[in-house]
Amino acid sequence: MISSRLLVVLASAAVLAVGVAACGSDDESTAGGSSDLSGSIRIDGSSTVAPLTEAIAEEFQAENPNVKVTVGTAGTGGGFEKFCAGETDISDASREIEPEEVEACKEEGIGYEDVHVATDALTVMINNENPVSCLTVDQLNAVWGPDSKLSNWDEIPGLNEEFDEELALFGPGTDSGTFDYFTDEINGEEGASRKDYNNVGENDNATVTGVEGAPGGMGYAGFSYYTENEGKLKALEVDGGKGCVGPSVESAQEGTYTPLSRPLFIYPSDSALKKPEVKAFVEYYLENVTGIAEAVGFVPLTEEQLEESEAAATKAGA
Amino acid sequence: MTMGSERATPRNRLAVAGARATTQAMLRDQPRGDVIRNTLFAALLLLAILIALAGLVALLIQAFAQGASALSIDLFTNGPSSIRPESAGFRPAIIGSLELIAGVILFVVPIGIGAALYLEEYADKTRWWNRLIEVNIQNLAAVPSIIYGILGLSFIVRGPLDLGFVLAAGSLTLALLVLPMVIIAAREAIRAVPDSIRQGSLALGATKWQTIRRQVLPASIPGIVTGVILAVSRALGEAAPLLLVGAAAFVTFDPEPFSGGYTALPVQIYNYATRSQEEFQALAAAGIIVMLVVLLAMNSFAIWLRNRYEQRW
Numbered sequence: 001m002i003s004s005r006l007l008v009v010l011a012s013a014a015v016l017a018v019g020v021a022a023c024g025s026d027d028e029s030t031a032g033g034s035s036d037l038s039g040s041i042r043i044d045g046s047s048t049v050a051p052l053t054e055a056i057a058e059e060f061q062a063e064n065p066n067v068k069v070t071v072g073t074a075g076t077g078g079g080f081e082k083f084c085a086g087e088t089d090i091s092d093a094s095r096e097i098e099p100e101e102v103e104a105c106k107e108e109g110i111g112y113e114d115v116h117v118a119t120d121a122l123t124v125m126i127n128n129e130n131p132v133s134c135l136t137v138d139q140l141n142a143v144w145g146p147d148s149k150l151s152n153w154d155e156i157p158g159l160n161e162e163f164d165e166e167l168a169l170f171g172p173g174t175d176s177g178t179f180d181y182f183t184d185e186i187n188g189e190e191g192a193s194r195k196d197y198n199n200v201g202e203n204d205n206a207t208v209t210g211v212e213g214a215p216g217g218m219g220y221a222g223f224s225y226y227t228e229n230e231g232k233l234k235a236l237e238v239d240g241g242k243g244c245v246g247p248s249v250e251s252a253q254e255g256t257y258t259p260l261s262r263p264l265f266i267y268p269s270d271s272a273l274k275k276p277e278v279k280a281f282v283e284y285y286l287e288n289v290t291g292i293a294e295a296v297g298f299v300p301l302t303e304e305q306l307e308e309s310e311a312a313a314t315k316a317g318a
Numbered sequence: 319m320t321m322g323s324e325r326a327t328p329r330n331r332l333a334v335a336g337a338r339a340t341t342q343a344m345l346r347d348q349p350r351g352d353v354i355r356n357t358l359f360a361a362l363l364l365l366a367i368l369i370a371l372a373g374l375v376a377l378l379i380q381a382f383a384q385g386a387s388a389l390s391i392d393l394f395t396n397g398p399s400s401i402r403p404e405s406a407g408f409r410p411a412i413i414g415s416l417e418l419i420a421g422v423i424l425f426v427v428p429i430g431i432g433a434a435l436y437l438e439e440y441a442d443k444t445r446w447w448n449r450l451i452e453v454n455i456q457n458l459a460a461v462p463s464i465i466y467g468i469l470g471l472s473f474i475v476r477g478p479l480d481l482g483f484v485l486a487a488g489s490l491t492l493a494l495l496v497l498p499m500v501i502i503a504a505r506e507a508i509r510a511v512p513d514s515i516r517q518g519s520l521a522l523g524a525t526k527w528q529t530i531r532r533q534v535l536p537a538s539i540p541g542i543v544t545g546v547i548l549a550v551s552r553a554l555g556e557a558a559p560l561l562l563v564g565a566a567a568f569v570t571f572d573p574e575p576f577s578g579g580y581t582a583l584p585v586q587i588y589n590y591a592t593r594s595q596e597e598f599q600a601l602a603a604a605g606i607i608v609m610l611v612v613l614l615a616m617n618s619f620a621i622w623l624r625n626r627y628e629q630r631w
Contacts, residue, residue, distance in 0.1 A: 040578050042483075044566070051593065054568040055400035061570055070579030071568035073589060074561065085476075087483065203592045205599065221594075228594040296400065297594060 037064045039277040044072035045079025045092030046177050047202055048222055049264050051296045052118060052289070053092050059292075060284050067277045075202075076177040077101075080267075084110055089272035090282075093265040094120065094177030111270035115282065115309045117289050119299040121247035122182055122260040123226040124236040125208070127217045131161045134237035134244035137259065140186045143167065143218065148194045153216055163216075169197035170207040170219030178204075182220050185259040208233065223247055224297020252299040264298065268313070282313045377606070385603030393608050397570040398586060403597035408608050411586040414485065414565070414573040415554060415612065418582055421489025421575070422496065422553045423546070430500030430549075431535075431542060437501070438508040439530055459498035466495040467559030475563050483564025485573050485580040491563045492556060496549035503545020507538035536627075543624040547617055554613055557584035583609045 043053055050073045057069040074082065076093045083091035084105040097105075097114065105112060124140065126132065132153065135143075139156050142148060150156060153163040172179045174191065184190040200206035204221040208229050211217035218236070226235050226247065237244040240258040251257035266285065272278040286309055293300040301309065388403075396407030433455075441448040470491030474481055481487040511534050519529040557565075566579045567589035573580035583605065591602035 042566075042579060047567075047592065050567060050589075051400050054398075057568065058399055058401055058570065068571050068578050069568075070566040070581075072561075072564070072566040072579075205592065205594065208594075224594040228596070292401070 036066075037277045037280055038066035039275060040068040040070070041090065041272075041278055041281055042070055042072075042088045043090040043092060043266075044074050044082050044088045045090075045267075046076040046094040046264070047073035048076075048094040048120065048177055049092035049117070049266070051224075052264070052293060052298060053090075053266065053285075055292045055296055056285050056288060057281075059288060060281055063284075064277070064280070067281070069281070073202075075175045076180075077175065080104075083112075083267065083269065084108055086110055086269075086271075089269060089275075089278050091267040093267055094262065095181055096263075096265065097267065112267045113270070113273070113312045113315070115266050115268065115286070115312050116263050116301065116305055117266050117285065117309065118264045118293040118301060119252050119305075120262050120264055121223040121252040121257050121299055122178065122220055122262060123223050123247045124218065124220045124238065124260070125211045125226055125233045126236050127211055127215050128232070128234055129215045130165070130217075130234065131163055132159065132236070133161075133234075134239055136239040137186060137241070140238070141188070143169070144171075144183075144193055144197075145187050146192045146194055165216035166214075168210065168214035168217045169194075170200055170210040170217065171197050172204060172207070172221065173199050173201040176202060178220070178222060181262050182260070222297070223252070223299065227297055249294070249299045253302050261299070273313075286310050286313060378610075381603045381606040381610075383603075385600055385605075385607055388597070388600040388604035389607065393604055398568055398589075400568070403595065403601055406601055408583060408586055408605055410569045410572055411581050411583045411605075412608065412612060414569070414580045415583045415609075417485055417573060417575060417580075418489045418492060418560075419550055419554055419616070421486060422493045422550060425490065425493040426497055426500050426549060427546060430497055430545075431504050433497075433501045434504030434508055434542075435530060435535075438505050439526070439534070455498050455501055459502060463495055463556050464558045464562070466491055467562030469494065470559060470563040481576075483579065484577060485575045488560050488563050488565055488580065488582070489575075491559050492553040495556065495559060496553050499549040499552065500542075500545050503548065504538070504542045507541025507545070508534060510541060511537045539627045540624045543620055543627070547620045547624075550616065550620075551613060554609070554616070555584055557582070557588050560585055583612065 041057075043057070050071055054071045057071055061067060061069055071092075072079070072088075076091075076095055079088070079091040079093065080097060080101040081104075082088045084101060084107075086108055091112075097112075124135070130153075135156070136158075139158060142157055143150055151167055153159065153165050153167060171182070171193070179193070180190050183193045187193060198206075198210055198219075200210070200219075204225050207219035207221045208225055211219045212229070212232050217233075226233070235247050237246040238257070238260055239245070240260075242256070242258070245251050245257050247257050247260070252261040255261070266282070268278060268282050273282065286306065290300040290306070392405050392407045394407060394412065395409055396405055397409050398411070399406035437448070437452065437455075441451075443449065470487060473479060474487045474490050475483055479487075479490075481490075515533050515537065516529055519533045520526070524532070560582055564579070565582050565585045567581065567585055569579050569581040571578070587602050587605040587609065590598045590605060593599065593602075
């Protein structure tokens with residue numbers, strides 16, 4: 001008797017949970033969108049590119065309600081691992097695919113296109129109280145290099161301004177494409193960095209908070225983290241050999257903000273591009289990326305770059 | 319070893335208070351030290367509960383302060399949005415989390431109770447292998463959750479089970495993660511049933527299975543349910559292992575168990591929290607409130623279940 005009651009109780013708990021879960025999923029209206037595309041598109045990869053891809057996916061699904069798009073944020077490397085195992089249709093990437101990843105894809109017979117979708121201006125941020133306005137790549141390297149022992153702004157070689165304040169360094173974790181790109185460009189080797197900075201993992205907002213709170217703060221993150229917090233902190237100009245240039249839409253598009261402006265990509269696989277819904281999605285992506293890129297804090301492509309990307313996408317789809 | 323039936327009745331309490339007063343009057347003054355210690359101890363206990371609550375209160379205040387601007391019914395009815403944070407919601411994440419938890423319960427309750435019953439009622443504790451199993455289960459409860467994510471990725475998503483990146487795989491991974499907690503709680507509950515009950519049942523001619531089914535299990539249900547509540551709460555809050563077994567940050571449709579992508583509340587919250595725009599950070603805070611609501615609803619139901627059971631026994 002009691003045991004059957006026990007079973008009833010357990011079963012009802014499970015059924016209730018399933019029921020609650022299921023009752024949400026009743027009629028999904030088919031309003032809006034006249035397309036007959038259906039299927040699912042699986043996207044994973046860079047968390048930097050994700051806001052862009054998500055925004056595009058959102059609009060795309062509004063027009064094509066029967067296509068289910070999911071966007072994951074496993075990081076650029078993690079995304080490629082799944083992509084080259086044939087587990088995703090499109091990989092978001094904040095850097096180009098690397099030789100080992102090319103090899104892995106080849107082994108599984110996964111062909112792909114690299115489609116440049118936007119540009120990010122990696123921004124070095126400093127505290128508002130900091131009088132310094134520009135650092136050269138060499139000076140940045142002196143601060144961030146793997147052997148760097150600098151602990152005060154005064155110790156930075158060749159600094160024009162007087163600034164006796166302790167360095168407080170903030171940067172992303174080692175799984176981040178941002179970390180890969182910064183270390184590659186500034187320290188000359190991907191992954192080479194001093195280890196005693198405040199590692200914020202994937203949460204770049206912590207870099208903003210950190211730099212804002214420390215007079216001697218310095219940290220790097222994507223352009224949008226600066227534009228969203230303009231006024232709270234300053235962007236450092238960077239001298240890559242041709243004078244000091246600050247991060248901006250114009251300087252990133254013109255290619256004068258070197259070496260820290262970086263291209264953002266999506267990598268659709270060739271087999272996925274044969275599916276009409278994926279092909280339509282990539283086309284939709286390029287048609288709409290300009291406006292959305294700016295809205296989510298990236299630098300849009302120039303006309304020329306956009307044409308190149310369109311050519312790459314259509315070549316594969318043909 | 320209490321059976322829950324020795325509750326103090328009003329008459330009972332009155333009798334104790336009367337006897338205590340009489341004794342104290344006879345002994346005259348209590349030593350000063352005892353009085354101080356008595357007060358001090360009560361104060362320490364109060365401090366303990368205050369510290370325990372302070373963390374929760376701080377979290378709530380912060381979540382409400384940050385998320386107040388984003389609080390609306392949209393949070394429960396709408397999907398996520400990267401373009402329109404003002405009307406974005408957590409609907410797919412809520413449904414995904416509930417489905418995940420349903421799967422965890424279906425898996426963890428029978429297996430957890432089964433394992434606990436075996437260890438408590440059948441296993442011969444003088445054998446080394448049974449002791450080895452015991453120690454291992456206790457150690458498993460302390461393994462970091464990300465390790466279970468890796469396990470889930472290589473054995474459930476890929477490898478032998480090969481389910482793919484689907485919700486059921488996430489559910490199984492979470493179930494493995496919290497199984498040790500359920501086993502340990504269920505064992506404690508089963509052990510708390512007095513042996514006299516078992517012996518009485520056996521003496522009346524019941525088989526071992528009948529004894530377990532009709533006496534031991536019903537008596538230990540409240541303790542087991544407590545364990546399941548704790549386990550499910552933990553599973554609901556996990557993001558790390560889910561990220562590895564395929565929970566995507568952006569899903570606009572209602573997830574299904576065996577096909578297509580899925581997401582869960584903590585994954586969605588994490589995604590919003592790392593965005594640069596303030597609106598999304600408010601959304602993340604609002605998501606924490608949504609999660610607390612879901613958790614509270616689930617736990618209230620479980621506690622109601624447990625109390626119902628306690629009364630009947």
